[in-house]
Amino acid sequence: MRRLIAALCLAAAPLAATGEEVTTFTLDNGMDVVVIEDHRAPVVVHMVWYRSGSADEPPGSSGVAHFLEHLLFKATDTMESGELSEVVAANGGSDNAFTSYDYTAYFQRVAADRLELMMRMEADRMNNLRLTEEDIVTERNVILEERNQRTENNAGALAREQLRAAQYLNHRYGLPIIGWKHEMESLDMQDALSFYDLYYSPNNAILVVAGDVEPQEVLTLAETYYGVIPPEEHLPERFRPEEPPQTAERRLTYVDPRVSQPYLTRSYLAPERDAGAQEDAAALVYLSELLGGSPFTSALGVALQFDSQTAVYSGAGYDAMSLDDTTFNVTVVPAEGVTLSEAEAAMDQVIADFLANPIDLDQMERIRTQLRASEIYALDDVEGIARRYGAALTQGLTIEDVQAWPGILQAVSAEDVKAVAEKVLQRRQSVTGWIVPSEEEAL
């Protein structure tokens, strides 16, 4: 039965800056729809994003968002376990899913004339999953092996987990997406279904369709398949315990004989892109490039890898996309014969010099040019553009924010970077980790 269909149709918004054609709708049941046109090849990417990720999990059930993502490939009322992927493959397509702190998303890439089939199956598993106890036991073993592969077998990944746990005192970003091993081992049917019943609902989901499609066609199909699913009335307000202001520097040493050579990494709590207020985040993008982007032209690279040969690698990173407070990171791998404390002192000197001296305006312009060019190169990858919208809409941003972002990036000034650097690069709001093969290396 089709419910009342009164979709809100926003005008297509072609982007002056980038050229992608984007049209958005909202279905009557609250499901958002984003259509991105790219008619170069008869291919479509069909994605459903849920505004729920590992940071939305209840305490004690870390990993359940990702566990559920695996379980969504099991049986529904009308499909057998694994059938969805088989049908996608039989149509020459590929499918997969991914879970992050703020979202869980499912996607298929297939010939454009198969869109309806994809929608029918994706809509089906939004509401009609039928799990067995055997599914739970077997798939729990699979995610434990996934954790073995990604984390337990990888000293660097284990260290990152500890660093993040130290960075976030109060927010769920301090827990690994895949879950703590001891909690994963006890995930059960009830954990999975509670998360599913609450969050896998049209009013918590965003449909992104990108490729060789017409927006009105997509809307009609979306109304047919997704529009009939009732909204979840008890969907909670998205509330996460926020980080308190950090007022004391935190330090830790991770020792693992599988570390091939010692290195240090520091994270600073930093603002993310917020709806209507992306300027600080844009300035932080420049800061990460200026401080540790290119090894040949960034402040850390020039000072530590060229002028002083202190480091074999140095770099900075900043992930602007996050629902809540994110981090700004710097990493240094000391050169042979350089201790971690020498390397850290050298790194701190670079940061102090950066804050004390004027910003190199030529470097600022090179970064601006590259950011502008990256928008042109991005047009070659419609799936990447689709991911931008899905990630943005599940992380508190709007379509307008996504479309304003390239312009905001172009408008960043050296003064903006300086101001945000002074705010963020403070050791009292940082976590510094030394990652070493033995205790002796940490002396």
Added chain:
Amino acid sequence: MFRFAFALFLALASTARAEVEIQEITSPGGIDAWLVEEHSIPFVAIEIHFDGGSALDLPGKRGATNLMTGLIEEGSGDMDARAFQSAREALAASYEFDVYDDGLTVSARFLTENRDQAVDLLRQALVDPRFDQDALDRVRAQVLSGIASDEKNPNRIAGRAFYSAAFGDHPYGTADSGTVETVTGLTRDDMFDAHRNVLVRDRAMVSAVGDITAEDLGALIDTLLGDLPEGGAPLPDRVDFGLTGGITVVPYDTPQSVALFGHSGMERDDEDFFAAYILNTILGGNGPQSILMEEVREKRGLTYGIYTYLVPKDHTEMWLGSVASANDRMADTVVLVQAEWQRIAEEGITQDQLDAAKTYLTGAYPLRFDGNGPIASIMVGMQVQGLPTDYVIHRNDYINAVTLEDVNRVAAEYLRPEALHFTIVGQPVGLESTQ
């Protein structure tokens, strides 16, 4: 210079069709290239492949080609490393240089608005590298850091042990990054030698996709490659896969064991290659749930992933697989793989499995042509394999022509459970090295 152009219509499933118009051109200077014009986005992707690669390392100089490749972007002409990179960043061009056993690849993309400058800069790097001593020492330290890291990485440890046992002294038997000893001993002269031996005009294959005409591409290629010398180092000899069936355990203190397994394979130009390719897809490839994924992951939860690969290299052939299981479960995984390998060799696959694999492979093929960079890469890959431009039209016919009889004949002949060798890194319970 313009030879001919024709349109290729890829039948995609039933209704949709993808159009990829490949032009074969010869530059005024006599260099061949393939081009797909795509003027809707103002940039070009160029892909160049030099046959040979790190297998051309001279005796005692293992790692020279790899180090040389890392130095191409570290100074050329009158620019040192920093001046070169500042110039590249100002143009927002990207140049990637990569090397593997059988080839050195250059992947570049640059904007239409500054194409000439971007091409001149890339030409300078390819034709006139400096190999400054300070750059050499700096990149050498990075390579040595990578080698140290590999020595603690279970997957790399498995690869090194497996290939060393399979190929011994042949270049395929050692990692192309070299050893601490060989890399430490490399000099500037070794870099110039490696450059002269690998980056030669007559071993280059070129493709371009994007906002450029055939005429402009011809001139561009002459600028880029025209000043390179001809005649590189002799290619290595053929080598047979030298491992026999059994298990090698490399003890390593880590919770999950990783296994690399395999035996000899099939040449790319064998007339049964498509049958083997389909068989591999069904056994452990991507696409529909493979037999090994079904048995090892879906039914028993023994792993996060298990995959098999047909690996036809220039001078040998392998059929490989990889899997990781917790130390106390790896023994179960190995038994299952051996049993399935044997079962498929004896019983073959079913018509349903063959049909599903064909539908997937023929449907997925056009979806690969999804962007300037990917298309440029596919076109160079075709040239490396000696395929004609119209291969893209006929490729799905080759897949569809394979019969169940073909696949099962290949399974019986090429899947040899008794020859499968497993190299396992970790502390696998109940498994020991065989003699």
